[in-house]
Amino acid sequence: MADVMVPRARALRLRPEAEARLLGFIVLFAGVAGVASVLVPPPWERLRVAETVLTPWGTGIAEGAAAILGLGLIVVGRGVVQRRRIALWTAVGLLIATTFAHLFGGFDVGYAAVNACGAWLLVRKRRLFVVDPGPARSAAARCS
Numbered sequence: 001m002a003d004v005m006v007p008r009a010r011a012l013r014l015r016p017e018a019e020a021r022l023l024g025f026i027v028l029f030a031g032v033a034g035v036a037s038v039l040v041p042p043p044w045e046r047l048r049v050a051e052t053v054l055t056p057w058g059t060g061i062a063e064g065a066a067a068i069l070g071l072g073l074i075v076v077g078r079g080v081v082q083r084r085r086i087a088l089w090t091a092v093g094l095l096i097a098t099t100f101a102h103l104f105g106g107f108d109v110g111y112a113a114v115n116a117c118g119a120w121l122l123v124r125k126r127r128l129f130v131v132d133p134g135p136a137r138s139a140a141a142r143c144s
Contacts, residue, residue, distance in 0.1 A: 016128050024081030027073050027091050030118045034070025034098050037111050038063050062105035069098040088129040095119035
């Protein structure tokens with residue numbers, strides 16, 4: 001029995017373009033989920049917990065911020081698919097901000113976990129993003 005060779009499972013390897021496409025779809029999904037979370041009312045218990053942390057007015061602002069940040073994630077998802085560095089760091093910032101907006105808006109732990117995992121994946125795969133802004137955009141950013 002000790003002489004039996006067991007084959008090792010190989011890890012699934014994707015091309016960098018396919019990995020970037022998958023990450024872009026994750027960002028797009030997080031954006032759509034952020035917009036959809038505003039349409040679904042939270043259960044009363046979670047809303048009560050969120051309103052004890054913030055006022056009812058503050059939870060409304062956080063829900064609105066989650067929707068607006070979700071729209072930003074939808075827009076940035078295309079840049080993530082194109083492997084742009086600026087889109088990477090913009091998406092990470094939006095995902096982190098959306099995580100906090102979901103937590104303060106109605107204690108939506110599920111949506112917050114999706115956003116936090118998406119930000120972690122983007123930071124972990126940051127070496128995939130190789131497209132810098134062009135020289136014209138860099139010059140415009142320095143002038144303004």
